[in-house]
Amino acid sequence: MIILVVDDERPARYALCKTLRGDGRTILEADNGELAVSVITSQSPDLVFLDLTMPGKDGLAVLDELSSHSENEIPEIVIVTGSDSIANAVQCVRRGATDFVTKPYDVEHIRSIASRTEHRVRLQEQLARLRDDCANSHSRGPIIGASRAMRHIFEQIDRAANANLPVLIRGESGTGKELVAQQLHERSDRKNGPFLPVNTAAISATLIESELFGHVKGAFTGAERSREGVFRRADGGTLFLDEIGDMPAEVQTRLLRVLQESVVQPVGSEESIPVDVRIISATHQDLESAIENKLFRLDLFYRLQGIEIALPPLRQRHEDILLLATDFLSNSSRELDRSAVAALVAHHWPGNVRELKQRIQSAAAMSPNPKITARDLGLCPETSKLNEQLFNDYFDLPLTEAREQLSSDFERAAIIRALEHSEGNVSAAARSLGIHRQSLQQKMTKLGL
Numbered sequence: 001m002i003i004l005v006v007d008d009e010r011p012a013r014y015a016l017c018k019t020l021r022g023d024g025r026t027i028l029e030a031d032n033g034e035l036a037v038s039v040i041t042s043q044s045p046d047l048v049f050l051d052l053t054m055p056g057k058d059g060l061a062v063l064d065e066l067s068s069h070s071e072n073e074i075p076e077i078v079i080v081t082g083s084d085s086i087a088n089a090v091q092c093v094r095r096g097a098t099d100f101v102t103k104p105y106d107v108e109h110i111r112s113i114a115s116r117t118e119h120r121v122r123l124q125e126q127l128a129r130l131r132d133d134c135a136n137s138h139s140r141g142p143i144i145g146a147s148r149a150m151r152h153i154f155e156q157i158d159r160a161a162n163a164n165l166p167v168l169i170r171g172e173s174g175t176g177k178e179l180v181a182q183q184l185h186e187r188s189d190r191k192n193g194p195f196l197p198v199n200t201a202a203i204s205a206t207l208i209e210s211e212l213f214g215h216v217k218g219a220f221t222g223a224e225r226s227r228e229g230v231f232r233r234a235d236g237g238t239l240f241l242d243e244i245g246d247m248p249a250e251v252q253t254r255l256l257r258v259l260q261e262s263v264v265q266p267v268g269s270e271e272s273i274p275v276d277v278r279i280i281s282a283t284h285q286d287l288e289s290a291i292e293n294k295l296f297r298l299d300l301f302y303r304l305q306g307i308e309i310a311l312p313p314l315r316q317r318h319e320d321i322l323l324l325a326t327d328f329l330s331n332s333s334r335e336l337d338r339s340a341v342a343a344l345v346a347h348h349w350p351g352n353v354r355e356l357k358q359r360i361q362s363a364a365a366m367s368p369n370p371k372i373t374a375r376d377l378g379l380c381p382e383t384s385k386l387n388e389q390l391f392n393d394y395f396d397l398p399l400t401e402a403r404e405q406l407s408s409d410f411e412r413a414a415i416i417r418a419l420e421h422s423e424g425n426v427s428a429a430a431r432s433l434g435i436h437r438q439s440l441q442q443k444m445t446k447l448g449l
């Protein structure tokens with residue numbers, strides 16, 4: 001804790017400083033109002049004992065000046081005054097001072113004021129730490145998640161960021177693999193270097209080598225100029241190789257060489273150029289079966305896998321769904337209604353967070369009402385429920401019974417969905433289902449709708 005003692009009289013300052021001395025306390029002194037203002041603004045003391053009567057800028061003027069700097073928080077200020085100027089001291093309290101003491105002061109009273117501030121400072125520090133911990137446990141940069149699985153991912157990001165080993169990120173499409181790769185880069189010593197994402201599945205097999213390693217002029221028909229390639233462009237930074245499960249075999253071989261020797265050889269060149277690049281790769285493919293089927297090199301797999309981070313699908317982390325949904329809505333004035341909340345939690349999320357983001361953002365843009373419904377999200381609660389339980393409820397039944405039950409459950413869900421879409425208009429629902437109105441009415445009666 002920092003305490004500032006302001007008094008123009010040296011012996012008075014000395015006595016107060018002596019009274020206040022203690023473990024963990026830094027005591028600063030100022031012998032005039034000007035200096036007091038400058039120390040308060042530059043050192044941000046936690047507690048100030050301010051003499052009211054001083055030549056030049058007195059205590060009241062110091063307070064006035066501090067309150068005119070509205071950007072700075074006024075610290076806890078205790079006015080020290082003679083018994084003849086209590087009225088002025090009261091004035092000071094009105095202008096923002098916390099308290100006042102009269103001279104000759106009681107030493108124990110002064111010490112108790114300091115202890116009280118010390119206690120407050122400690123509580124504030126604890127609160128700030130808790131707030132940080134809390135914010136930290138729910139996000140890493142733009143990555144949000146409160147589930148146990150995501151908190152584990154956050155710990156892995158923290159540990160892996162500076163490990164300077166390759167990282168292989170696995171997970172279904174839309175689970176946030178690229179976001180994780182970015183955070184690993186942002187939190188590493190390489191953060192001032194480039195972060196280059198390359199979708200290896202999107203580059204044509206004929207161009208991929210030149211894309212990754214570059215080429216020299218004339219290396220092949222159409223190579224009118226030499227090209228650097230992403231490895232050299234990412235020198236000193238991180239290269240994010242996405243969809244590595246779809247990389248052609250000959251590129252796998254050359255990539256392995258770069259990883260083993262840290263040199264690249266541009267297409268058409270004999271020259272080996274050293275590169276310092278950290279590789280983070282990602283895939284949604286089952287690499288083990290690709291290896292078994294000789295589609296992916298085992299030695300390359302081991303090279304890329306240095307550290308493995310496996311992102312769980314969204315349907316396995318229900319706690320994150322509403323947290324993410326609320327975050328995706330944060331720039332809009334819309335809210336989710338109860339049907340939307342139920343549907344979000346029940347949906348199977350085949351497209352993971354990408355699908356959630358897209359559904360929320362499009363509902364927020366398109367919904368005419370302030371409350372977003374399940375229908376605005378394109379999620380009918382009945383079908384979502386069916387989706388979630390799909391097949392699970394039927395496995396224990398004999399096959400023929402299961403087939404009948406499944407068919408009748410599906411019919412019910414399809415009818416409810418069609419009726420919801422047509423806002424209860426039976427003719428329109430029948431049209432969308434491709435059946436006659438009477439037939440739909442009979443089915444509705446049978447199903448008790």
Ligand SMILES: Nc1ncnc2c1ncn2[C@@H]1O[C@H](COP(=O)(O)OP(=O)(O)OP(=O)(O)O)[C@@H](O)[C@H]1O
Nearest residue numbers: 142143144145172173174175176177178179353354
């Ligand atoms: N935990 C998360 N918090 C916030 N946004 C997320 C999270 N996970 C994914 N997203 C968002 O979802 C979208 C898809 O994420 P990303 O591109 O990182 O997924 P991916 O696993 O790399 O997908 P793909 O395999 O299809 O390339 C992005 O808009 C991303 O910002």
